[in-house]
Amino acid sequence: MRVWRNISELGAGLWTTLRQLGRTSTVSYPEEPLNLPPRWRGRPVLTRDPDGDERCVACQLCSAVCPTRCIELQAGERPDTRRYPLTFRINFSRCIYCGLCEEACPTLAIQLLDEFAFSKEHHADFIYEKEALLIDGTGKHPHYNFYRHSGVALQDKDKGEGINEKTPVNVRSNLP
Amino acid sequence: MMLFLMALGMLFTTLVLLGVAGFLVFAERRVLGFLQNRLGPNRLGPLGVGQALADALKLMSKENFVPDFADPVLYRTAPVLVAFSALASFAVVPLDHHFSWAGNWNIGLLFILAMSSLNAYGVFLGGWASGNKFSLLGAVRAVAQLVSYELPMGLALLGVVLLSGSLSLNGIVAAQNLPYIVLQPLGFVIFLIAGVAETHRLPFDLPEAESELVAGFNTEYGGMRFGYFFLGEYLGLTLIAVLTALLYLGGWHGPWLPGWIWLLIKTAAVIFVFFWLRATLPRPRYDQLMALGWKVLLPLALFNVLATALAAALWRLA
Numbered sequence: 001m002r003v004w005r006n007i008s009e010l011g012a013g014l015w016t017t018l019r020q021l022g023r024t025s026t027v028s029y030p031e032e033p034l035n036l037p038p039r040w041r042g043r044p045v046l047t048r049d050p051d052g053d054e055r056c057v058a059c060q061l062c063s064a065v066c067p068t069r070c071i072e073l074q075a076g077e078r079p080d081t082r083r084y085p086l087t088f089r090i091n092f093s094r095c096i097y098c099g100l101c102e103e104a105c106p107t108l109a110i111q112l113l114d115e116f117a118f119s120k121e122h123h124a125d126f127i128y129e130k131e132a133l134l135i136d137g138t139g140k141h142p143h144y145n146f147y148r149h150s151g152v153a154l155q156d157k158d159k160g161e162g163i164n165e166k167t168p169v170n171v172r173s174n175l176p
Numbered sequence: 177m178m179l180f181l182m183a184l185g186m187l188f189t190t191l192v193l194l195g196v197a198g199f200l201v202f203a204e205r206r207v208l209g210f211l212q213n214r215l216g217p218n219r220l221g222p223l224g225v226g227q228a229l230a231d232a233l234k235l236m237s238k239e240n241f242v243p244d245f246a247d248p249v250l251y252r253t254a255p256v257l258v259a260f261s262a263l264a265s266f267a268v269v270p271l272d273h274h275f276s277w278a279g280n281w282n283i284g285l286l287f288i289l290a291m292s293s294l295n296a297y298g299v300f301l302g303g304w305a306s307g308n309k310f311s312l313l314g315a316v317r318a319v320a321q322l323v324s325y326e327l328p329m330g331l332a333l334l335g336v337v338l339l340s341g342s343l344s345l346n347g348i349v350a351a352q353n354l355p356y357i358v359l360q361p362l363g364f365v366i367f368l369i370a371g372v373a374e375t376h377r378l379p380f381d382l383p384e385a386e387s388e389l390v391a392g393f394n395t396e397y398g399g400m401r402f403g404y405f406f407l408g409e410y411l412g413l414t415l416i417a418v419l420t421a422l423l424y425l426g427g428w429h430g431p432w433l434p435g436w437i438w439l440l441i442k443t444a445a446v447i448f449v450f451f452w453l454r455a456t457l458p459r460p461r462y463d464q465l466m467a468l469g470w471k472v473l474l475p476l477a478l479f480n481v482l483a484t485a486l487a488a489a490l491w492r493l494a
């Protein structure tokens with residue numbers, strides 16, 4: 001009978017809504033912490049090596065790739081010939097959190113971590129200097145250390161002594 | 177002195193009712209939220225109760241205007257009519273055996289029906305006087321709805337009156353040794369459906385119909401005039417819930433607890449059903465509502481009255 005089917009469908013609808021009682025999809029954000037996805041793109045920061053050195057080698061790739069041109073830095077060189085940024089400045093009132101800088105970075109120094117809720121009264125306050133950008137931790141890649149992988153000689157390490165590195169080939173000889 | 181005290185009492189009753197209506201607005205949003213997987217307003221005060229007060233303050237502080245194209249007298253009268261008729265109906269609603277203004281009045285039920293018709297006038301005039309197409313359509317729907325639900329509603333109530341032999345709400349509740357929902361299940365369902373239509377609530381909120389008619393009859397209203405319509409709607413909702421509790425669910429009869437608490441519990445349960453319906457059902461077209469009223473509810477209600485009368489007569493003979 002059509003009438004009974006209609007009534008039972010009414011009942012099914014009512015039961016469906018009643019079952020939702022006490023469930024919620026809403027996260028009361030400031031009180032409850034958010035569960036951000038692991039690839040969330042928040043505010044870019046500069047990270048450090050596991051041994052505490054700055055990862056950034058001031059190659060300017062992030063600055064070059066940035067579509068809004070909000071990254072600006074000057075390169076310096078340490079006595080041990082390792083490069084580092086003298087100044088590093090990001091204008092967050094222009095940053096669009098696209099993550100291209102993170103993709104471009106060869107040393108995994110610049111990373112978009114999970115900070116997203118920051119607001120200021122003045123535009124000028126959004127210009128972050130290096131001291132504000134540099135964090136103490138290693139970010140998303142806790143064990144990565146660029147100079148331990150690269151074929152560059154350091155004071156305590158010669159070429160070919162890095163992780164997963166083979167001894168360099170003698171280019172003067174054709175013998176294997 | 178006596179008069180003064182009575183006036184004071186009436187003022188108090190009115191304020192309590194307005195408070196209840198204001199609270200219901202908040203409660204509805206909250207309950208609706210829970211039924212729809214949301215939280216609802218929960219920021220202001222404990223559990224968000226302050227929202228009711230904030231909404232009232234907002235409405236009261238808004239500008240009181242009359243649009244150029246509206247009929248000024250009717251435009252001003254309509255909201256008052258709606259709120260007044262809803263408030264006046266509560267005069268005959270008893271909270272307990274001897275706790276009411278006119279619970280013993282021997283035409284109580286009739287008075288409520290009359291006031292509900294007056295309420296429909298308020299809605300209709302408000303929509304008409306606004307001078308807006310949407311409002312007019314809402315008003316037309318309100319009238320179309322009125323003619324289709326009032327008859328079944330009155331006939332459904334007739335069953336109760338036949339059984340109890342009284343038109344006063346006190347008398348009807350006193351006559352219920354068994355809640356009338358047992359004796360009048362059909363009448364109960366008809367009354368509930370007609371009650372939803374009567375209060376213009378979803379699924380029968382055709383005069384308002386936000387999604388098609390903007391806001392129907394109260395499109396042109398703002399500030400406290402809109403507030404009056406709102407109060408009227410929620411008072412009407414409370415009224416229908418109280419009536420359902422009084423007429424069909426045994427009123428204040430119940431074990432252990434004092435009577436008025438039983439009445440409040442039953443009323444709250446009916447109000448929850450109203451919210452629940454709103455959270456679940458979509459709005460029909462208004463010709464569908466009219467078809468339901470005339471082709472289904474009216475014959476059923478007539479059958480209900482006849483069957484009740486026959487059963488009552490046979491009962492008396494036996």
